[in-house]
Amino acid sequence: MVAEFERYIKENLKLSGGDLKLMLSVAVERIVRRKQLLLEEGEVCRHKIFICKGLLRTYRTREDGSEHVMMFSPETWWATDPESLNNQTPSLYYIDALEDSEVLLWTKKDFDMLCAQIPALKAYSEKLISINLNLGRQRIFSALSATAEEKYDEFVASYPNIFARIPLHMVASYLGVSLKTLSRIRQAQLKR
Amino acid sequence: MVAEFERYIKENLKLSGGDLKLMLSVAVERIVRRKQLLLEEGEVCRHKIFICKGLLRTYRTREDGSEHVMMFSPETWWATDPESLNNQTPSLYYIDALEDSEVLLWTKKDFDMLCAQIPALKAYSEKLISINLNLGRQRIFSALSATAEEKYDEFVASYPNIFARIPLHMVASYLGVSLKTLSRIRQAQLKR
DNA sequence: TAAAAATAGCGTCAAATGTCCGCATTTTAC
DNA sequence: GTAAAATGCGGACATTTGACGCTATTTTTA
Known part of the structure; x- marks a missing residue:
């Protein structure tokens, strides 16, 4: 499972072996079965999730029970609820697995520590945020027009x-x- | 015009007088008349904009000429096209004034310098980005459901x-x- | 101040979309 | 392996929405 993550990091982040080891030392490996939940509405989101293999879905429901998909996260992508994770507030979202999946998890505390230790990771995280912001804008424009x-x-x-x-x-x-x-x-x- | 910005900074950022002076030393004051454009599609976005007074609108058009409003920015808010500004690529957006407005402008270079010099500004910028991300998600959910x-x-x-x-x-x-x-x-x- | 533009409402019609229903096939779970 | 669930199509009907044209009023501009 870790091999996929190593490949991803080497291709996109070019971290030193030591930094990679540091990241892995605080990561938790987890296997998620199809339909299993990784985050539930009302719960505080605990982890940043990297998908090594499989496919996750982030969605939200309305009072009438209808489900609305915010995002799909296949292998080599990330998933989390940043609002809940950063502010330690109850999440509005569900995250579940559409396929049996293999993921790596970091707590907020550990990931913050990693960002502080590894400037390249911090920079990459910011880049991902800005990409997400742009994707969001594109989706809004699409929804409007x-x-x-x-x-x-x-x-x-x-x-x-x-x-x-x-x-x-x-x-x-x-x-x-x-x-x-x-x-x-x-x-x-x-x-x- | 600068008074509004000072009040905003003191309330939200609690910068020292020196840091505030530094920010103002590289800012450009500008008056924008109603209907005037601050950014046009195809142009590279040059500035981060703080609105002291008035109201700006960010919108995008389709090939058929229809306009779609992405955002309104009243006094004490910001406007820019971060994608274009950060990557120095042609923008997809227009920004114009809905009312005669007073704004402060910073180039990317100067704002980056400020963020490097003033950690509290960097932190506040990141906070604003995360708020924007959440607002965007909320709007997408609303559009879907x-x-x-x-x-x-x-x-x-x-x-x-x-x-x-x-x-x-x-x-x-x-x-x-x-x-x-x-x-x-x-x-x-x-x-x- | 007068002409032009912007704003926003209304009626009518057509197109797009949703809900509810049943049905057939595939996939999943025990 | 079999029962149950999920998936997706399609019909009928009602509702929502948009496009177009017209008009009255307000606001802007010269």
Whole structure:
């Protein structure tokens, strides 16, 4: 499990062997089965999660029980609820596994320590935050301005790998349209 | 114009007088007339903007010319395109003034220098980024799950001050609904 | 101050979307 | 291996939303 993380760090962060060892020394390996929860609404988020293998989903529910997918996190991505993690406040989100997965976990305290010790990690974290900010803006713009079909095409084009691995009703949930609408779009595209 | 900024800094950042002077020494004061642009699509964003007085709008257009409001920035808020500013890439956004406004400008270079010199400013910037990230998530969730009326109510409740100062068609644009839909919602609410 | 532009409401019609239902197939779990 | 659950399609119908055109009022600008 650790091998994937080492490859990721070496490719993207170019840390020294010592720094890598330091990161791993405070990481917890964990295997998550499909459908298992890593974070639940109301709970304080305890970890920063790196996905070595598998696929996680972050979602939120409404009072009526409907689920709305905020994010999919496949291997070599991260997941957490930064708001809950940073402020130690109850989370609004759920994180669960869509596939049996292997993840690494860091507590906030340990990760803060790592950032303080390893400037390159701190810099990389900031870069990831800014990428997330941009992705968020792009998604908002898309939600404001695009048709359901445009959003669907955009999703398939941007995340072909993820798309192939998740049920359509979750794609619909991520896009903010009903499964019915998604079905119609796909049906119409087939006929072309 | 500088008085508003000083008050803001003292309330939120508690900088020393020297640090405040340093910030002001590299800031440029500027008056922006209503409808004037501070950033245009295709241009590289040059500044971080603090609004002392007035109201700015950040928006993006589609090929068909439609405008979609990403953000309103009233006094004591900030505006910029961080993606363009940080990477020195052409921006996708426009920033213009909805009211005659007074702003302070910093170049990326100067602001980076300030962050390096003033740890409290660096920390505050990071805090603002994380707040923005959360606001973005909240808006995405709202776009995915809320009805037009719920989004409208949420906006009025969250930003009563801004709401009273902008035309309805811009509220509609911010919410991602047509002006017609917004009219209908308001009409229905009046009848209750 | 007068002309022009912006703002916002309304009616009508058409298109898009959602809900509810059942059904068939595939996948999962015990 | 079998029962149960998940997945996804499709029909019928109602609702929501948008597009277009028109108008009245307010605001801006010259």
